[in-house]
Amino acid sequence: MAGPARVDHGVTSGTFSLDGQTFDVDNNVWVVGDDDECVVIDAPHDVDGILAVVGDRRVRAIVCTHAHDDHVRVAPQLRERVNGGQGAPIMLHPDDRPLWELTFPQDEHGYLWDLDLADGVRIDVGGTTLTVLHTPGHAPGAVCLHASDLGCVFTGDTLFQGGPGATGRSFSDADLIVESIRARLFALPDDTVVHTGHGDDTTIGAERATLG
Numbered sequence: 001m002a003g004p005a006r007v008d009h010g011v012t013s014g015t016f017s018l019d020g021q022t023f024d025v026d027n028n029v030w031v032v033g034d035d036d037e038c039v040v041i042d043a044p045h046d047v048d049g050i051l052a053v054v055g056d057r058r059v060r061a062i063v064c065t066h067a068h069d070d071h072v073r074v075a076p077q078l079r080e081r082v083n084g085g086q087g088a089p090i091m092l093h094p095d096d097r098p099l100w101e102l103t104f105p106q107d108e109h110g111y112l113w114d115l116d117l118a119d120g121v122r123i124d125v126g127g128t129t130l131t132v133l134h135t136p137g138h139a140p141g142a143v144c145l146h147a148s149d150l151g152c153v154f155t156g157d158t159l160f161q162g163g164p165g166a167t168g169r170s171f172s173d174a175d176l177i178v179e180s181i182r183a184r185l186f187a188l189p190d191d192t193v194v195h196t197g198h199g200d201d202t203t204i205g206a207e208r209a210t211l212g
């Protein structure tokens with residue numbers, strides 16, 4: 001029995017670097033699926049920490065909410081380790097290629113992700129479906145993943161408890177992130193649980209009330 005679809009969670013610790021600065025950060029890792037198979041949302045810092053959440057399940061995909069280094073740093077190593085070494089595709093929105101290339105320079109050892117994310121793409125796993133919402137602003141290729149039948153959305157660094165993600169550094173756009181949140185995330189029901197890239201959960205209703 002594969003059991004019902006569920007959301008599992010881990011936290012990894014490490015750094016985030018951009019524009020010549022480095023910060024200590026804790027990142028959420030979200031794993032969505034049933035007892036047999038799952039999708040991993042973001043690959044920060046620590047492969048073993050992520051695999052501890054996955055367990056012995058088949059990994060259908062490694063989905064990156066955006067390409068800041070604290071969300072993709074170990075995606076290639078994770079790809080090599082899952083499914084008995086057979087791997088799983090790394091998925092990223094192609095608008096984040098400039099950020100990906102900061103983390104993984106495209107020299108002779110360079111590699112890209114495997115499959116492009118696009119708005120409206122549906123990822124089926126373990127009896128549930130993740131629908132991609134392209135929400136540029138924090139990063140040009142930032143996406144959120146909506147699981148309507150689980151009543152939750154995975155927002156990466158687009159929406160946190162307390163408001164929008166940071167837009168002070170390169171490749172970010174402060175007006176665009178608010179537009180994305182209003183147009184795409186606030187179109188979801190108020191009781192939708194928001195699983196963020198850093199820190200605590202919130203709900204669409206709570207953030208709608210905060211942002212106004």
Ligand SMILES: [Zn+2]
Pocket residue numbers: 066068138157
């Ligand atoms: Zn970020």
